[in-house]
Amino acid sequence: MDNHHKCDHKYPAGLNCLGLACLVFALVPAPLGAEGLLSSFALGGKAFSSYSRALPGSSLADSGSFQVEPLLSLSGAFGGGLVSWEARGSWWLAGSTEPRGTEFLPSNSSLALSAGPARLELGYGVDASPAAEFFPLLAFLGPVDPLAALASGGQAGRRKPEVFGSLGLAFDLPFGGLSAKTLWAPFAPPLVPPDPSSPWFPPGLLPATITYGSSYQLASSAWAYEPASTWALDPAWRAELAWNLADLDLGLVWFHGRERRASAWAELSLATPGPRDYSVTLLARRAIFDCIGVHSTLILGGLRLWGEVALSLGTSRVTGTFTLRGIPDFFIDPSLPGALAPPPVEPRDSLAGTFGASWSRSLGDFGLKTFAEFTWTSFLGPDDPEAPLLSRALALGLSLTGPGDRGELGSALLFSLKDGSLALRPVLTLDLGEGQRLSLSLPLFAGGGGTELGGYSALQALKIDLVMER
Amino acid sequence: MTRLRPSAFLGLVLALGFGAPGAAQNATELLGSAWLFGSAPCLVLRLELSIEEQGGTRKREVELSLDRRGGRSLSFSRVTSPAFLSDMKFLKRIEPGKPEAQWVKTSKGLRRFGEGNGGEAVFGSHFTVEDFGAVMGGGFELSLAPELDTGAELAVLARPLRAAAYADRVIYIARADGLIMRMDYRDAAGKALRRYRVLDIAGTGAARHPAAAVMEDLARGGSTAVKVLAFETPATLPERLFNPGGL
Numbered sequence: 001m002d003n004h005h006k007c008d009h010k011y012p013a014g015l016n017c018l019g020l021a022c023l024v025f026a027l028v029p030a031p032l033g034a035e036g037l038l039s040s041f042a043l044g045g046k047a048f049s050s051y052s053r054a055l056p057g058s059s060l061a062d063s064g065s066f067q068v069e070p071l072l073s074l075s076g077a078f079g080g081g082l083v084s085w086e087a088r089g090s091w092w093l094a095g096s097t098e099p100r101g102t103e104f105l106p107s108n109s110s111l112a113l114s115a116g117p118a119r120l121e122l123g124y125g126v127d128a129s130p131a132a133e134f135f136p137l138l139a140f141l142g143p144v145d146p147l148a149a150l151a152s153g154g155q156a157g158r159r160k161p162e163v164f165g166s167l168g169l170a171f172d173l174p175f176g177g178l179s180a181k182t183l184w185a186p187f188a189p190p191l192v193p194p195d196p197s198s199p200w201f202p203p204g205l206l207p208a209t210i211t212y213g214s215s216y217q218l219a220s221s222a223w224a225y226e227p228a229s230t231w232a233l234d235p236a237w238r239a240e241l242a243w244n245l246a247d248l249d250l251g252l253v254w255f256h257g258r259e260r261r262a263s264a265w266a267e268l269s270l271a272t273p274g275p276r277d278y279s280v281t282l283l284a285r286r287a288i289f290d291c292i293g294v295h296s297t298l299i300l301g302g303l304r305l306w307g308e309v310a311l312s313l314g315t316s317r318v319t320g321t322f323t324l325r326g327i328p329d330f331f332i333d334p335s336l337p338g339a340l341a342p343p344p345v346e347p348r349d350s351l352a353g354t355f356g357a358s359w360s361r362s363l364g365d366f367g368l369k370t371f372a373e374f375t376w377t378s379f380l381g382p383d384d385p386e387a388p389l390l391s392r393a394l395a396l397g398l399s400l401t402g403p404g405d406r407g408e409l410g411s412a413l414l415f416s417l418k419d420g421s422l423a424l425r426p427v428l429t430l431d432l433g434e435g436q437r438l439s440l441s442l443p444l445f446a447g448g449g450g451t452e453l454g455g456y457s458a459l460q461a462l463k464i465d466l467v468m469e470r
Numbered sequence: 471m472t473r474l475r476p477s478a479f480l481g482l483v484l485a486l487g488f489g490a491p492g493a494a495q496n497a498t499e500l501l502g503s504a505w506l507f508g509s510a511p512c513l514v515l516r517l518e519l520s521i522e523e524q525g526g527t528r529k530r531e532v533e534l535s536l537d538r539r540g541g542r543s544l545s546f547s548r549v550t551s552p553a554f555l556s557d558m559k560f561l562k563r564i565e566p567g568k569p570e571a572q573w574v575k576t577s578k579g580l581r582r583f584g585e586g587n588g589g590e591a592v593f594g595s596h597f598t599v600e601d602f603g604a605v606m607g608g609g610f611e612l613s614l615a616p617e618l619d620t621g622a623e624l625a626v627l628a629r630p631l632r633a634a635a636y637a638d639r640v641i642y643i644a645r646a647d648g649l650i651m652r653m654d655y656r657d658a659a660g661k662a663l664r665r666y667r668v669l670d671i672a673g674t675g676a677a678r679h680p681a682a683a684v685m686e687d688l689a690r691g692g693s694t695a696v697k698v699l700a701f702e703t704p705a706t707l708p709e710r711l712f713n714p715g716g717l
Contacts, residue, residue, distance in 0.1 A: 039516070040531065044553030073556035081704070088557060117710045170716030172709040179715020242715045246568040249582055249714065297582045299569070304583060360583075362635065434526055435552070469554045 038076040044470040045070035045090075055442075055460045062461075065096035069107065083115045107161060119168045125161050162189055177244035188234035189260050234258055249297040253310075258319070259286050287348040289314035307355040316346045349380035352391070366402035369410075371395075376417070390452060392417040406431050414453065421447025421454040435469040497612035497626045504643045506650050510676040510703035511539045516550070520695040521595050530555075530595070531699070537707045541566050544712040559717050575717040582714070595694040596685045601653070601666065615640060623651055636663055647678065663689045676703055 048067040054060040071090040077083060089109040095102035110123025168181035236257020243250045293310030356373035377391035394417060399410025407430045414423040427441040441463045447454020507513060513536040521528040531551035537544040543564040549555040559575040573582045610628040618625035623642040630636070635655075642652040653666040665686045672681035679701050686693040710716035 040533070040550035040556075042531075042551040042553035042556050044551075046554050069554075071553045071556075073550070073553045075550065075556075114708075114710065114716075116708055117716070119710065119716060168716065170710040170713035172713055177713040177715060179713055181715065244571075244714045246565075246571065299571070299582060363633070365635065433523060434528065470552050 036077045036081060038074060040073070040075045042073045043071070044073075046470075047468045049466050051464045053462045053464070055462065057458070058460050059458045060461050063097050065094070067092065067094040069093075079115075083113055085114070086110075086112045117169050117171055119166075119170075121166045121168075122164075124163050163187055176246070177242075179240075179242045179244075181240050181242075183238045185236045185257070186233060188232040189236070189258060247299045251295045253291075253293045253295065255289065255291040258288050259314075286319045287314040287316035289348070302359055302361055304358045305356070307353070309351070309353045312348070312350050312352070314348045316348045347381050350377050351380065352377040356395075363402075366400060369397075369399045369401070371397045390414065390416060416447070416452040419447065419451040419454075421445070421451035423453045423456075437465075437467045439463075439465045439467075441465070497614050497628075500614065500624060500626055500643060501612065501641070504641070504648045504650050506680075507534075507536065507698075508676070508679040508701065508703065509648065512537050512704050512707050513679075514700075514702040514704060514707070515679075515698055516700040518697040518699055519595050520697070521692075522694070523692045535707055535711050537712060546711045561712060561714060561717060563712060573714045573717065580714060580717055596664070596687050596692055597666075597694060601685070618642075622646070649678070649680070663687075669695075672698070673701065677701065 046067075046069045048069075050065045052060065052063045052065075054062055069090050069092050071088065073086075073088045075084070075086040077085070087110070090107050091104070092107035093102065093104045108123070108125035110121055110125055112119060112121040112123075114120075162185045164183060164185045166181060166183040168179060170177065170179040172178075234257075236255070238253065238255045238257075240251055240253045242252075289312050291310055291312040291314075293308055295308035296306065298305045352375065354373065354375040356371060358369065358371035360367065360369040373395040375391070375393055375395075394415040395412060396415075397410065397412040399408055401408045407428065409426075409428050411424060411426040416422070423443065423445050425441055425443045427439055429437055429439040432438055442460070443463075444460055445453045445456040447457075449455050507515060513534075515534045515536075517532045517534060519530040519532065521530070529551070530549065533548045533550050535546045543562075545560075545562045547560045549558045557576070560572070561575075562570065562572045564570050571582070573580055575581075609631055611631060613627045613629075615625040615627040618627070618640055620642065623644055626641045626643065628639045628641060630638075637658040638656055640652075640654045640656065641650060642654075643649070644651050649668070649671070650666075651668045654662045655664040656662050665688060666683065667686070668680045668683045670680070670682040671678065673679050679698060680696075681698050683696045684693055685696075
């Protein structure tokens with residue numbers, strides 16, 4: 001269920017140059033040799049390989065994939081130590097056997113300057129999305145796709161890098177730490193097409209005329225992206241005010257901008273009707289939101305409690321198209337209605353809350369960690385047809401580590417409060433030493449075919465992942 | 471001892487103050503005059519950790535900033551090598567009258583976590599969070615242990631009041647200047663399970679600091695050697711370093 005689409009990327013070369021410029025800037029001080037100007041230099045990376053073995057009855061095929069991410073990191077100081085700098089650059093090469101293909105991307109490059117209470121960062125990276133950073137508590141549920149993480153082990157993210165800048169100020173005051181941070185992404189975000197092979201993909205958005213044996217077959221298709229418009233101004237802004245008290249963190253966040261994920265509406269067009277030779281155009285819709293939220297974390301001994309509430313007001317509209325072409329075994333049912341054209345503009349207002357608790361305990365050579373999380377989204381208009389799955393859900397997790405830090409056995413359970421469907425992912429991770437980890441996971445789904453999670457019971461596979469870090 | 475994510479290279483710091491250990495009247499005062507890495511109010515260290523295990527040796531480099539002015543102990547750690555962990559940061563604040571507070575910054579964001587992680591390994595090494603936490607709070611029963619004193623060191627016995635992987639901890643503090651020379655974690659029979667030792671000392675006065683130390687796992691084998699690559703005593707450190715919002 002790992003998803004590697006064969007992509008037709010159209011990124012301006014200038015974006016890559018920005019990342020390189022950051023590194024060049026960072027490298028320049030190195031030959032100067034001034035004390036502290038270059039205080040650390042590290043070259044390393046991460047290699048990830050995965051094998052997926054389909055369970056009996058699954059519509060998946062056995063597959064393998066890999067991902068290599070070399071990384072360069074430097075830091076130092078100048079101006080008598082008044083200004084410190086950090087630079088990082090990484091690149092991302094991924095490939096898979098099913099669907100067969102590779103892709104290469106600069107994934108993260110940034111240069112940060114810090115002086116006194118201020119920190120300025122400029123870069124190009126996948127962590128720049130203001131929308132993705134809106135919920136800063138690393139909650140399991142929320143805007144992140146938890147099922148994609150379940151299926152892929154968190155590798156091979158589908159977000160695309162963006163140019164970004166951020167400025168932060170942090171003060172230590174008698175009543176606690178106070179900080180303010182703004183982040184902006186000035187250009188139109190690259191379109192990230194929805195991933196039909198992910199349970200996160202809203203299946204109802206595919207037209208009924210398309211009957212597909214499994215979403216995996218859709219994943220094996222080739223995507224054609226909308227024309228590159230990355231240099232078009234479409235700014236997104238995020239601002240956060242945070243207050244850190246003795247055992248309580250409070251934050252207020254505001255965001256304005258276009259959402260980064262896209263939802264798909266099909267505009268069925270059979271260019272060349274035939275079992276393997278046609279195309280289907282999908283309209284990508286992305287909303288522009290104004291969003292304000294509050295979040296808080298409370299520490300009570302070994303118990304960690306967190307919550308966040310966000311009000312989003314926005315409208316969704318078509319911002320581009322992408323095309324499915326030549327899908328193997330793609331089946332068109334001619335007896336069903338034709339294209340489902342989306343309305344031109346759709347309100348997308350909602351009030352969402354996520355609350356959770358975690359507890360950890362050391363038990364000699366072992367450690368126990370648990371968490372529970374609840375999320376609920378209220379749509380202020382009609383229920384949002386473009387809402388991600390699990391907008392009303394419960395998550396439970398339990399893991400045991402040890403002995404001697406050599407392994408971790410855990411499981412996460414997702415329960416849809418909308419229709420009662422379930423997902424469970426037991427995982428065993430073994431530390432092989434020398435920065436190598438081996439994990440075995442088995443995502444399982446239960447529920448009826450029309451439910452949020454049950455429809456994916458045909459996609460069950462045992463995954464074996466090997467990670468090496470240096 | 472459970473493994474903390476590599477992100478959580480925890481602050482190699484002890485929330486200890488200053489003063490002459492010889493004048494201490496009780497264990498709390500003695501610990502209050504002890505120090506682990508240096509007696510200056512502000513410190514910046516670059517450390518190399520060599521983690522010896524059956525599978526081989528792993529090396530980590532960490533930059534550690536400490537600010538102990540105003541009765542507080544603030545520590546900020548940043549992994550500088552290996553490269554893939556180099557954006558991981560850890561902040562720990564120990565302030566009088568407040569619970570210990572700690573945050574971990576990873577590439578996925580900032581997260582605050584609570585107690586109950588004391589037995590977690592520091593960045594995959596043989597150090598644990600607890601090795602560098604304060605033992606002066608309510609979590610320990612402290613007493614002087616004159617029977618364990620050596621010629622150059624005073625011993626303090628710390629018994630954890632909560633469940634722990636050891637029965638007690640003996641902290642050996644140099645009579646001359648308060649440097650913590652050794653820590654033994656013992657079982658109920660008094661047998662050492664883990665041992666921290668200073669191997670070499672450099673500098674004088676406020677710049678005096680351990681140049682090399684080691685934490686040995688005597689029960690299971692393996693050790694982590696600490697080498698101080700650089701040691702500075704700046705007059706002040708920017709507040710931003712110790713503010714979670716600045717991570």
